[in-house]
Amino acid sequence: MIKNKKLWVVLLIIPMYIVVKLATNYPETVEVIYSKGIYPYIAKLFRYTLGWIPFSIGDVFLGFSIIYAIRWLILNFKRIWKDTVNWLLDVGATVSIIFIAFQLLWGLNYHRVALHKTLDLEDDYSTQQLIEVTKQLIKKSNALHLDIVKNDSIKVVLPFTRSEILELTPTSYDVLKNDFPELAYHPKSLKKSLFSYPQAYMGFAGYFNPLTHEAQVNYLIPVYKYPTTSAHEVAHQLGYAKENEANFIAFLATISNQNMYYKYSGYTFGLRHCLGEVYRRDPDLYDILLADINKGIIKNFQESRQFWLKYMNPLEPFFRSTYTTYLKANNQSKGMDSYSYVVALLVNYLENKTL
Structure with missing residues (x-):
């Protein structure tokens, strides 16, 4: 069951990728619905939540993520050969989550009207x-x-x-x-x-x-x-x-x-x-x-x-x-x-x- 959940998370990258490709062809729609509609609320929510903190929470998160990723790769290195499918599912699920979050939280702005x-x-x-x-x-x-x-x-x-x-x-x-x-x-x-x-x-x-x-x-x-x-x-x-x-x-x-x-x-x-x-x-x-x-x-x-x-x-x-x-x-x-x-x-x- 857990494996199936990971597979579904991996597969979610496909519809998000399709949305991004469609966005490239419809900049006016992106401009109205996302860049001037949804996005300003997302941006203000994050700035209100984290802007008052005097140091970069993102940098701290990035630092811990790098350490965690290196540790995970070392601990799971042998799984590349012994448990290849599940290793790929773990990596793919992580990539999928990051890609989807990036696009929804900001990345779609790349496709707004010039x-x-x-x-x-x-x-x-x-x-x-x-x-x-x-x-x-x-x-x-x-x-x-x-x-x-x-x-x-x-x-x-x-x-x-x-x-x-x-x-x-x-x-x-x-x-x-x-x-x-x-x-x-x-x-x-x-x-x-x-x-x-x-x-x-x-x-x-x-x-x-x-x-x-x-x-x-x-x-x-x-x-x-x-x-x-x-x-x-x-x-x-x-x-x-x-x-x-x-x-x-x-x-x-x-x-x-x-x-x-x-x-x-x-x-x-x-x-x-x-x-x-x-x-x-x-x-x-x-x-x-x-x-x-x-x-x-x-x-x-x-x-x-x-x-x-x-x-x-x-x-x-x-x-x-x-x-x-x-x-x-x-x-x-x-x-x-x-x-x-x-x-x-x-x-x-x-x-x-x-x-």
Whole structure:
């Protein structure tokens, strides 16, 4: 009887898989019924329940799960040959439960209507459009930089601790919700990750736990990157699962903040994405545009780059490949390259705006 129950649990993954495949073809239905219907209640329930706890329950759960999984594999290693069917049922039931929970609690958001359609924006742009928006971002970033440090060669140092930034990040969404009511963020559940060192070696600045709805930020990353990274994870909490869309919302949130340090972090975040796309299309033009950027801004960019270089290791390509596979499995066909599509949102949103 127990074995049959396990088999039924394993088989439940099939209808859930079918639902996910159907969701891919009906984004409007997902948007209305799940992303704007059921999901906000799920998200708030978890944030009310766990958000007040000062440390990440998800990280604690993950740590114990890893220890338990290793222990279970060691103790049940011989069963792979001696009791293969039941061993596979145990593993399959676990995978099925995790997959179903992931999809129902958050994962279906990967299949909602694309953000550019919601905002009535184009999803492509010309090189000329890219250049014009990049120039706008350079001008705005330079102005903010000089307002803060009064010297174009000094990098910006944010006058906040990482904990203070986590407390201040919701204020960005308080302003943003005036134009985008669906981005109202309350209560919060934004925390430092207990696994920041492993994340740094894996190349991750933060992550959202879909099973506890906590947003975790790597406490090792430069403070300069904290506003946009924390805002990015909040966007995931609000149901924007795709990385490029979460990046764009992080940009909007930080530039909406009244604090000039947040604005600086947001505008230079957008600038860096656009510069990367300019370099991909025209390296010579990239060098010309780079010369117009204040040296202090370049130093902030270098600060971030040097941080990640410090944690480079032989396993990083494996982690990137694994994450790319995850993204492709969740309706982001370009994998890690999906991040670059934030530029399409930036260009089309900013093209006719005065910064």
